[in-house]
Amino acid sequence: MTDVSFEVWTEKYRPNNLSEVRGQDDIINRLKAFVSSKSMPHMIFAGMQGTGKTTSFLALARDLYGDTWKDNVLELNASDDRGINIVRTSIKDFARTKAVSDKVPFKLIFLDEADALTKDAQHALRRTMEDYASNVRFCLSCNYSSKIIPPIQSRCAMFRFRPLMREVIVNLLKEIATRENIVIHDDAANFVYDVSEGDCRKAENMLQACSAIATEVTVEVVREVVAFAEPTELYEIIKLSLAGDFNSAKNKMSDILIKYGLSGMDAIRQIQKQVWNSPDFDDKLKVQLIKFCGEYEYRLTEGANEFVQLNAFLAEVVLLGSNVSTEN
Numbered sequence: 189m190t191d192v193s194f195e196v197w198t199e200k201y202r203p204n205n206l207s208e209v210r211g212q213d214d215i216i217n218r219l220k221a222f223v224s225s226k227s228m229p230h231m232i233f234a235g236m237q238g239t240g241k242t243t244s245f246l247a248l249a250r251d252l253y254g255d256t257w258k259d260n261v262l263e264l265n266a267s268d269d270r271g272i273n274i275v276r277t278s279i280k281d282f283a284r285t286k287a288v289s290d291k292v293p294f295k296l297i298f299l300d301e302a303d304a305l306t307k308d309a310q311h312a313l314r315r316t317m318e319d320y321a322s323n324v325r326f327c328l329s330c331n332y333s334s335k336i337i338p339p340i341q342s343r344c345a346m347f348r349f350r351p352l353m354r355e356v357i358v359n360l361l362k363e364i365a366t367r368e369n370i371v372i373h374d375d376a377a378n379f380v381y382d383v384s385e386g387d388c389r390k391a392e393n394m395l396q397a398c399s400a401i402a403t404e405v406t407v408e409v410v411r412e413v414v415a416f417a418e419p420t421e422l423y424e425i426i427k428l429s430l431a432g433d434f435n436s437a438k439n440k441m442s443d444i445l446i447k448y449g450l451s452g453m454d455a456i457r458q459i460q461k462q463v464w465n466s467p468d469f470d471d472k473l474k475v476q477l478i479k480f481c482g483e484y485e486y487r488l489t490e491g492a493n494e495f496v497q498l499n500a501f502l503a504e505v506v507l508l509g510s511n512v513s514t515e516n
């Protein structure tokens with residue numbers, strides 16, 4: 189039987205206006221002031237995933253334009269593989285016409301994943317921003333503000349979204365639980381927070397996954413869900429590589445990524461955690477493995493190809509394994 193009422197909770201409980209956004213008080217107060225004065229600068233929303241960047245932008249648009257917000261907003265993804273030229277054409281087409289709202293003299297463009305743009309593309313974007321500054325305000329969203337070129341940074345007000353605090357996430361989880369007619373124990377909510385590391389999307393998704401297996405969410409239930417999100421097989425992959433079995437390690441890695449829907453970055457971060465907590469490795473080996481994790485995580489944040497990098501990572505571990513065994 190299919191469940192027609194199925195809805196993703198992160199969308200169901202996404203705040204609709206600025207007052208509903210949680211835990212980013214300084215940012216929200218500044219945005220509210222823009223709404224009341226009906227004037228604002230270009231903006232950069234920077235910060236970790238799941239902390240409310242897209243949500244705050246959409247809430248701002250709703251608060252500013254009311255029912256006509258959709259006519260006044262263009263959402264684009266900078267990492268769109270059709271390239272910056274398509275992005276620029278859409279911006280031009282949108283910006284060329286006057287603002288639709290009679291109360292607000294400008295329209296808004298939200299450029300998600302702006303840190304995925306190359307430097308050249310960012311310089312082109314900067315010119316576009318200047319050309320249309322009279323009737324368009326840009327909001328650039330990114331995980332790493334350092335990847336935005338200084339000339340763009342200096343033209344924008346910077347908003348840094350912090351990971352959400354424990355209390356904020358725990359309270360939100362309890363409220364959602366009540367609305368969904370389930371119960372979440374205090375220690376379970378705290379455990380979800382620990383795993384989420386302040387990423388609200390991750391916390392809500394975990395609660396929804398828990399609710400699929402129990403109406404009373406205990407620490408054990410969360411553990412079961414976490415075991416799925418943080419597969420221990422990743423740890424097995426490291427052991428296989430250290431033992432020199434590159435082929436099995438490589439195949440197992442791609443199986444796990446597909447089976448659990450993990451990104452390469454998720455995998456490296458999990459491996460780092462599991463290596464660090466492992467009683468099986470001595471400190472020297474742990475330090476070397478953690479150094480590799482850092483190097484490859486960085487390459488992935490820089491946009492390198494996932495499979496190539498994960499295979500190279502495993503190859504390094506294989507080489508490390510052969511050095512360790514010749515030393516002994």
Ligand SMILES: Nc1ncnc2c1ncn2[C@@H]1O[C@H](COP(=O)(O)OP(=O)(O)OP(=O)(O)O)[C@@H](O)[C@H]1O
Pocket residue numbers: 197198199201202203208209210211212235236237238239240241242243244330331349352388389392
């Ligand atoms: N500050 C917040 N208050 C309430 N809910 C939040 C907040 N931040 C995130 N959420 C919840 O998490 C979901 C994802 O948040 P959002 O899309 O705003 O993240 P983001 O910061 O844009 O992340 P990304 O960097 O991945 O784009 C939202 O739909 C909402 O349910």
Ligand SMILES: [Mg+2]
Pocket residue numbers: 241242243300329
């Ligand atoms: Mg977003």
